[in-house]
Amino acid sequence: MSSQRIVVAGIGYVGLSLAVLLSQKNEVVAIDLDASKVDKVNNRVSPIEDREISAFFADKELNLTATTDSVPAITAADIVIVATPTNYDSEADTFDTSSVESVIGLVVEHNPTALIVVKSTVPVGFTERVRAKFDSDNIVFSPEFLREGSALYDNLHPSRIIVGEQTARGQAFADLLAAASLDSNPPILLTESTEAEAIKLFANTYLALRVSYFNEMDTFAAVRGLDARAVIVGVSLDPRIGDGYNNPSFGYGGYCLPKDTKQLLANYRDVPQSTIRAAVEANDQRKDFITSDILAREPKTVGIYRLIMKAGSDNFRESSIIGIIERLRANGTDVIVFEPNLGDDNFAGVELIKDFDDFVSRSDLIVANRETPELSGVGAKLYTRDLFGNN
Secondary structure, eight states, rough: OOOOOOEOOOSHHHHHHHHHHHHTTSSEEEEEEHHHHHHHHHTOSSSSSHHHHHHHHOOOOOEEEEESOOOHHHTTOOOEEEEOOOETTTTTEEEEOOOHHHHHHHHHOOOOEEEEOOOSSOOTTHHHHHHHHHSSSOEEOOOOOOOTTTTHHHHHSSSSSEEEEOSHHHHHHHHHHHHHHSSSOOOEOOOHHHHHHHHHHHHHHHHHHHHHHHHHHHHHHHHHHHOOOHHHHOOOOOOOTSSSSSSSSOOOOOTHHHHHHHHHHHHHSSSSOOOHHHHHHHHHHHHHHHHHHHTTTTTTEEEOOOOSHHHOOOOOOOOOOHHHHHHHHHHHHEEEEOTTTOOOOOOOEEEEEHHHHHHHHHHEEOOOOOGOOOOOOOOEEEEOOOOSSSO
């Protein structure tokens, strides 16, 4: 495929990583409503924490600009990639896809021949619905499989490239992604759009199930007084199981797993299941157990070390530690938080501490989803379920 004029809507970790990836060989314009993100991209400063994106901004020649003015960019595009956020709406029992549909509407109005590739996570059946709604066959779904903090790396070394259209056009878009990667011949799968949507939700729900399984193994070991590390290592030595996603945590969180599991459960409305519901319920149960285990130590003041999900990420959204904070406060426990990345004095009514030594001295117990070298000197104050020191 020759060089393309590509618009990427949404400067989050999905959209920005794709914009950087594709701007190596194509003309890319990233659009976003947030002017501060746009300014950072134009000044080659990453608005998200991602080591590879920062390195590319510093060292690579990229044909990439950013703007808040959507229409001129969309009008000139060959391809519009939609990577705007979709949040799960618990009242409607489905994803809120309004931001995606807003972009699609602009493209259909101002550039109806452009290929629209949806990268945002959507419900199963979404693409067929919006094709009918906008009377357009130019809408394709292509799932992303990226980790927070490593989004560009995962695009450069894709585990697989999936495009929800079994046509020459679908193959051409897959080839566009493959050509921008550093791997030769990454796996490519073309499916119909609905199957591609299902692949995304089922893949993330499997990961959530695996996280929950090892968390419940850790809960069992803690309650029965077993060596959780020995049990998990022994189980993981089975090559059919392996040691990925086996490090206990306070629960799965982040941009994808919480909302994707709930959305998949909603898609099962008329289909028999029990495992999918268990994946959703297990996450709340784990937070309940962690909270009770903390309270059993009778701390007067609990210090929460970082709101982020994991090292190398700056995302607080759906972080499992927030559920722990809510439960501790509901129990009447005083909570303080060490989070140097936030400029405010409080987070959801909880005092934020910027000085680490002050944080340690004021905390009777320091709760950390993941250990870091910074915590090596806090001794017996540390509470974590992290066994392996990885994400």
